[in-house]
Amino acid sequence: MPQMRIRDAATYLGVSDDTVRRWISRGLLTERADESGRKVVDGYEVAQVARQQATLPAPPKGVASSARNRFVGLVTDIQVDAVMAQVELQCGPFRVVSLMSSEAVRDLGLELGSVAVAVIKSTTVIVETAKGES
DSSP: OEEEEHHHHHHTSSSHHHHHHHHHHHTSSSEEEOOOSSSEHHHHHHHHHHHHOOOOOOOOOTTOHHHHHHHEEEEEEEESSSSSEEEEEEETTTEEEEEHHHHHHHHHHHOOOOEEEEETTTEEEEOOOOOOOO
């Protein structure tokens, strides 16, 4: 599972770093140390908390698009078969579900807790990540 620093989790949850630390103290999130000894939390746990408590964050830096209906969020569910996949994102208070090819899920490196952007145009939802980062 992807891990993220406390400040990044706070950004995606729409709360302060101190709030995330309080949630860790209360057991809502589990804190670990990464290879460098920095405090991190599990991306999937953050995604679960986002379902209940987050506000919509700003798009990641370095991503530009003409689309105006963009929702930054965390991957909360992936169902993959041989050809197609269903990917669920929690974008602040919004749940967005996208149907895409299984190949697209692999190419984007999507996994539970990954950060992604849902781009909505009419009835089409396109999921973006920043150059292979989860």
